[in-house]
Amino acid sequence: MTSPAAATADYLDQRTGIGGAVKEFARKVFPDHWSFLLGEIALYSFVTLLISGTFLTMFFVPSMTEVTYHGPWASLQGTRMSEAFASTLRLSFEVRGGLLMRQVHHWAALIFMASIVTHMMRVFFTGAFRKPRELNWVVGFTLLLLGLAAGFSGYSLPDDVLSGNGLRISDGVLRAVPIIGTYGSYFLFGGEFPGEALIPRLFTVHILLVPGLILALVGLHLFMVVLAKHTQYPGSGRSDRNVVGFPLFPVYVAKAGGFFFMVFGVIALMAATMQINPVWNYGPYDPSPVSAGSQPDWYMLFLDGALRLMPGGAEFVVGGFTVPLNILIPAMVVPGVLFGVLATYPFIEAYATGDRREHHVLDRPRNRPFRTALGVSLLVAFFVLVLAGSNDLIATHFHLSINDITWVLRFALFLAPAAAFVVTKRMCLALQRRDRELVLHGHEHATILRTQSGEYIEVHQPLNEHERWIRVQHDPIRPLQVAPAQDSRGVRRKGYAADVRRAKLSRLFYADRVEPVTPAELAAAHSHGEHDALPGATAQHELVPGGHGALVADEDGH
Amino acid sequence: MSWFAAHRHDRRAPLFLLLLALLTTGGVYALLVPPTASAASTTSTDEISAGQKLFTANCATCHGPGATGTAAAPSLVGVGAAAVDFQVGTGRMPAQMSGPQVQVKPVQFDADQIAQLAAYVASLGPGPSIPTAEQVDPAKGDPATGMALFRTNCAQCHNAVGAGGSLSQGKFAPNLWQTTPTHLYEAMLTGPQSMPVFNQATLTSEEKRDIIAFVTKQGGEQPGGLSLGSLGPVSEGLWAWVIGLGALLGAAVWIGAKSS
Known part of the structure; x- marks a missing residue:
């Protein structure tokens, strides 16, 4: 007799042939590392959003x-408001569990965006976007944008003063677009701002369009992970041709299933103990009042910060048309640069590297100094803008002048990322030198030996082969060399x-570098003292300018 | 009556009628308008002279003898008892140091001394007087009207629920949750520092009381858990990263750690 579970499985298998897929999938090997769980936080907070959001749609109008x-909240008794706002209040105060669900939904949204950003940082700094995963990076990037769209449309739905102010700013940004701005605004709002069409429209966007797209792209994102296999951190026994880890079943099924409940639990705990978006404090939307401390949710704060930093005077009139650079630069150019760099980075780096191989072993961030420094400087610029968006709260909480903060941050927006770039790059190079030092000389051992002849030697303990492999496994990337301008017959080459241009970009990426220890250097180091005589092992030779023996740009250009 | 009838054609009659009309208008006006602008007629001269002594010892350095003002501080003639009760009663005056804004510090005088100072300043010229307990009773106000008024008149600087906010050049609108109803009323009436004056034409006494009813309900327990300072999305975002993502990263590290 078979057990009921086996009978059910057999029933399904005979009718769908699912057994083969389950077998294949359950045996699929995944590498193990905590940072591979960051994307899972995003996935599980999205599931939490779907569950809590479905509950909210039952009561929101x-x-x-x-x-x-006319309801239990005394401070709004008899106030005129939209049905959207009234139903949000009813949902919060009169529906059992409604306020908890609203808070679960909002906290989950903040955590969803935070985990997407963290996951993206992990993928960026470890080079997981390299071939064959560039397209999946683009899918993930699109998910980030859709997350922003979901957050923004949902934030505006309760029709309170705070979200209305956010909409007013978006309307202003839209109107700032030359020529089509005003038409766009009237089209979006169905007439003059705020009109009566927007909330139903945002509702459709928020509960149907954007979540539908996110679901589809999450499916694609995961499918592409399975297709290309998961990347793994460098280590002995791991290469671009294998995957070292555990099978999906039972290890990861248990871990991932448990992790869902932890994510849900943390969000529920926050929702049960910490208030979020108390719309009853802001009141129903009315275009006239704007209260102090009006800010968007954190993932939009950098845009608000850019608007706050931009000097107001940068606006001029050309032939009767106003060109409001004071809005266009912070609200269009700044996010354009940020998102443009993020979306295209895998392709820029592949172009600068001239590398067409597949990569399944991740980079250690120190081994790619330019990329790591660029990532850190983008984060610093983002953080400066977030601080600028919080300038009024910094002013009140640290007893500073808001004008001084704004001026400091205006300079910091340019200087801090540049400084962060230089410092990070130097730190990466220094860490690589430290790796070389360790590989060649081993760990310091705090033991001094005196030989019979009276000579003192400090004993270093050599690295074991696992430790050594992690420090020497990566390929040195050298700047691309340019083939001569003329071919062998003196004809100018197309x-x-x-x-x-490509070689210039390549030099920008890879001119400053520290080469990993070669087997020859290691052998020389082990035969005591002789390695100093070898080229490439001394400190002066570690920074190889221009790159000798470098890759040549592909024959016919590119 | 016959005397009036006999003299009604007297050439001084129009003058008399004019005086009568002025007296009636003034009298009716004085009866209808709340007595905010009345001079401190009820205070005793002892109180005023005690107040003057306190003033000379503690305030005259900046406000000048006779409170007519100096380059360092404004004249106090006509600011009324309400302004003194607010400034001294909240510990703002005497000012500790110059700066973008006078800071709140522990109150320097007891209630009697504050009353004496107020009486002295009020005696210098008519100004707003200290509101009665009934005028500031939050229980008698309507918080819904108060919220509507607060949103249009106060929230721009003080934040939607009075948590405070930033002004230019290091000045700020303070948090209102610990301020007594009387001081709230006096602040609206006298407009201390950067704050505008909300006189009877802008906000009537009842409307001020409605605002007090709204403000005094804020800052305590809020529905939905800890209010995170009622500062809006910035503090929510901060806690989402620190607590939410912090806990989840910890969980991820724990799950990802090798069991061996």
């Missing part, structure tokens, strides 16, 4: 019909100028 409030 997406309508801008004006009603008079695409030479493009090659020169």
Whole structure:
């Protein structure tokens, strides 16, 4: 007799042939590392968003019909408000568990965006976006944008003063676009701002369009992970041709299943103990009041910060048309640069590297100083803008002048990322030198030996082969060399100028570098003292300018 | 009556009628308008002279003898008892140091001394007087009207629920949750420092009381758990990263750690 579970499985298998897929999938090997769970936090907070959001749709009324409030919240008694706002209040105060669900939904949204950003940082700094995963990086990037769209549309739904102010700013940004701005605004709001069409429209976007797209792209994202296999951190026994880890079943099924409940639990705990978006404090939307401390949720704060930093005077009139650079630069150029760099980075780096191999072993961030420094400087710029968006709270909480903060941050926006770039790059190079030092000389051992002849020797303990492998396994990437401008018969080569440009970019990425220890150097180091005579092992030779024996840009340009 | 009838054609009659009309208008006006602008007629001269002594010892350095003002501080003639009760009663005056804004510090005088100072300053010229307990009773106000008024008049600087906010050049609008109803009323009436004056034409006494009813309900327990300072999305975002993502990263590290 078979057990009921086996009978059920057999029933399904006979009708769907699912057994083969389950077998294949359950045996799929995944490498193990805590940082591979960051994307899972995003996935599980998205599931939490779907569950809590479904509950909220049962009670929320997406309508801008004006009603008079009669409910338990005394401070709004008899106030005229939209039905959207009134139903949010009813949901919060009169529906059992409603406020908890609203808070679960909002906290989950903040954590969803935070985990997406953290996951993206992990992928960026470890080079997991390299071939064959560039397209999956683009899918992930699109998910980030959709997350922003979901957050923004949901934030505006309760129709309170705070979210209305956010909408007013978006309307202003839209209107700032030359020529089509005003038309766009009237199209979006169905007439003059705020109109009566927006809340139902945002509702459709928020509960149907954006989550549908996110679901589809999450599916694609995971499918592509399975297709290309998961990346793994460098280590002995791991290469670009294998995957070292545990099978999905039972280890990861148990871990991932448990992790879902932890994510849900943390979000629920926050929702049960910490208030979020108390719309009853802000009141129903009315275009006239703007209260102090009006800010968007954290993931939009950098845009608010950019607007706050931009001097107001940068606006001029050309032939009767206003060109509001004071809005266009912070609200269009700044996010354009940030998102543009993020979206295209895998392709820029592949172009600068001239590398067409597949990569399944991750980079240690120190081994790619330019990339790591660029990532850190982007984060610093983002953080400066977030601080700028919080300038009023910094002023009140640290007893500073808001004008001084704004001026300091205006300079910091340019200087801090540059400083962060230089410092990070130097730190990466220093860490690589430290790795070389360890590989060549081993760990310091705090033991001094005196030989019979009276000579003192400090004993270093050599690294074991696992430790050593991690420090020497990576390929040195050298700047691309340009093939001569003329071919062997003295004819000018097509695409030479493009090659020169590419080589320049490549030098920017890879001119400063520390080469990993070669087997020859290691052998020399082990036969005591002789390694100093070898080229490439001395401190002066560690920074190889220009790159000898470098890769040559592909023959016909690119 | 016959005397009036006999003299009604007297050439001084129009003058008399004019005086009568002025007296009636003034009298009716004085009866209808709340007595915020009345001079401190009830205070005793002892109180005023005690206040003057305190003033000379503690305030005259900046405000000048006779409170007519100096380059360092404004004249106090006509600011009324309400301004003194607010400034001294909240510990702002006497000022400890110059700066963008006078800071709150422990109150320097007891209630009697504050009353004496107020009486002295009020005696210098008519100004707003200290509101009665009934005028500031939060229980008698309507918090819903108060919230509507607060949103249009106060929230721009003091934040939606009075948590405070930043102004230019290091000045700030303070948090209102610990301020007594009387001081709230006096602040609206006298407009201390950067704050505008909300006189009877802008906000009536009842409306001020409604605002007090709204403000005094804020800052305590809020629905939904810890209020995180009622500062809005910035503090929410901070805690989402610190607590939420902090805990989840900890969990991820724990799950990812090798069991061996």
